[in-house]
Amino acid sequence: MSGVSWESVIAVLGLAVPVAAALWEFFLAGRKRLGYRVQMDTSARDSASSSGPEAGVLQRMQWDGAHLGDPSVVLLRIENVGWTPIVEDDYVAPANDPVGIRVAFPGRRVVGMVVTECSHTVLRDFFAPGTPGLGSTDGVITLPKVKLNRRAHYKVLAVLDRVPGFTDADFPDPEVTAGVVGGVRGGTIKKTEYYPFASRPVRWLLAVLVLVSAAQSVSAFARDDAVRAAAPLDCAKGTLYLSGSTAFRPVLEAAAKQYTKTCTDAEIPLTGDSFQGSVAGLDTLAAAGEKAKAADGQGLGNRLSFSDGPKSDGRPQLLPRPVALSLFTLVVNKDAGVRDLSLDQVRRIYAGDITNWKQVRGNDLPVQLVSRNPGSGTRTTLQQQVLDGEPLLAVTASDCRSLDAKTPGRCEVADTPTLLDTVASTPGALGHSEVGAATAHEDVQLVRIDGYPATLEGADEGAYPYWQTEIAYTYGEPPADSIAAGFLRYLANEVGKDILRSRGHRPCAELDEPLLCRPSGS
Known part of the structure; x- marks a missing residue:
């Protein structure tokens, strides 16, 4: 166990618990399973203590013309709570005994009973008058061997009266006796309960899973320092x-x-x-x-x-x-009124043949070229990939702020952020930048080349030329x-x-x- 970590134990437990619960529910508890619920058990004394004009109706009940001494009413639900159907041969009883379930009421005798509800109409055929196994004797109700599909049920309503000589104030709970072959815990019928949130086993399972999650969280926090101390492979000092x-x-x-x-x-x-x-x-x-x-x-x-x-x-x-393929783009001042240029127009602009944006259907503004200083990879790529190796025009202003707004010119800046700010503030300016920085700058317009934006797809097709490794x-x-x-x-x-x-x-x-x-x- 010295090589097994607590994290591994907790992880195995977190997996084993739900797996075991699933095996129990679907393969063990999910076998044939017969259950019952006592949904109502009320006496004349209970009703008399309630309010309302008809509260004492049970005390006035009669049988064969005589008033019942201490009547009570019981509503019993019989149900298949397993995952497989129950048929006649599944009931634990002799083949010649038509009775599948017996319900005894200690201290009480059965005055009358009726099946009041069936989950499916075909179940009513099992309770037709004269059906073998259906009836009552003194304090016991007998029910036939009913076929029950999964989740099927029926209800029995019984009217009872106190047995003379029974002096206890309260009646014992009904005693239901039945069994099915192949059921859990010997197949004995079990009293089932309704849980609006979840059944007791499910609540225990949830509690265990919460504890496992908490243990994993505590373990993660506890080993945080150790994880930090063990630097990833790429880390170096x-x-x-x-x-x-x-x-x-x-x-x-x-x-x-x-x-x-x-x-x-x-x-x-x-x-x-x-x-x-x-x-x-x-x-x-x-x-x-x-x-x-x-x-x-x-x-x-x-x-x-x-x-x-x-x-x-x-x-x-x-x-x-090599680290990445970088895409570059031309950027223009928004006042120029240009969004797309052909490759030939770009080359003629940088050659000095086009000097006003109106020559390419833009606004009437002189072209001001804002370039990076010599040694810039963005500038070198522009000359090699876009301008076919041609040099740039001579610088006309050592400071971009001194460009003549009425005549075309060119200036140079040291870095990309300065270039983008200069293009944004200079009417008619045209510059160049990597795509990420240009896209993030809201005050410049990216220029397409021959209708293609700066994308890898355009570069792959050979249609977009402004890229570099x-x-x-x-x-x-x-x-x-x-x-x-x-x-x-x-x-x-x-x-x-x-x-x-x-x-x-x-x-x-x-x-x-x-x-x-x-x-x-x-």
Whole structure:
């Protein structure tokens, strides 16, 4: 028993109790089962003590012209409370004895009896006048061997009178004698009761289940500290420094928050300087690796950089791990009056051929291009995937707030949040962003390309061009037990994938070619 935990014992008990109850109810107690209820047993004394003009009616009852001495009325219900039918041969009685049930009334004699109610009309045939086994003698009523389907019943109403010489104030309960072959507890007829909530065994079962649930809850709280102490596989101790894409920053902030909440020995500080763009992040990672002067084959275990797309040549120490497929979108100031552009129109706008939105059936406003600084993965992807490798127009304003509202121009900003705010506040502005951040910004309009919104389905079909693979880079191969390796595993597990999807990205593991992490149509 030393290897068996209390949780296992409680769990087995919680399963065994309802199973045992079901076996009892359906296979043991659910066999042939004959029962009865005394639904009424009232005397003349009981009725006389009640109020009403006819309260003493029982005292005025007569039999053969003579008043009854101490009359009483009993209503008895006979029922099949088992799960199988009861037939004539099931009654425990000699084959030549037509009586199936005997009801005795100690201290009383039977004045008269009648069957008052049958659950089904066919039962009345068993109580026709002259039926063998039906009748009464002195203080005993005899009932025939009645066929009873499951839940079938009939009622017997009897008028009784006190036996001379019986001096007790109260009459004993009726004594019902019967039995069925194959019934529980020897097949003896049992007195049944009506429970408006649940029967006594069911109430005991509920009580046991409540105790089992309470025990499991107490056990869960008691082992909470132990569970926290045993960190998940992805957890590691130490401080992790992240850098890179501003477009991917919201994902990393959410993932870092959840990771440090689960892994209490980990720290992931995020500051405004952590994310300056994909290229800047790769430069930071390379510089940290060179400064650490790690031994050959030893990678940094405390740094990761995230890039919108692959790195350029010249950084052989940086190793890629595809994380997600990121979708990007063009965003426009709502005053421009544009919701959809063809790919050709987009290229002509960025080439300077279209300078006013009215040229593409928008409003009469000059086009103001708001772009990310060089080194931005979002900008690089725009040039490579959408503009067919063409460079952007020259910057006309070093500060976006100084753009001339009457003439077209272009300015640059450092990060995605600033770009979206600038597009929202600049009439005629056009910019670019990852989908999650753009969707969350209520003051910009997302632009479709050739009628296609930024969706994975559009990218898979080759119809939507503005996408990129989000790649995590390490300096060398990080140790397996390092916080960098643990955080990468965390992004690939269910919690990490949920965070990626919630920000509009698609986990690489869900794509047809996870290692390439590209749309199927590309």
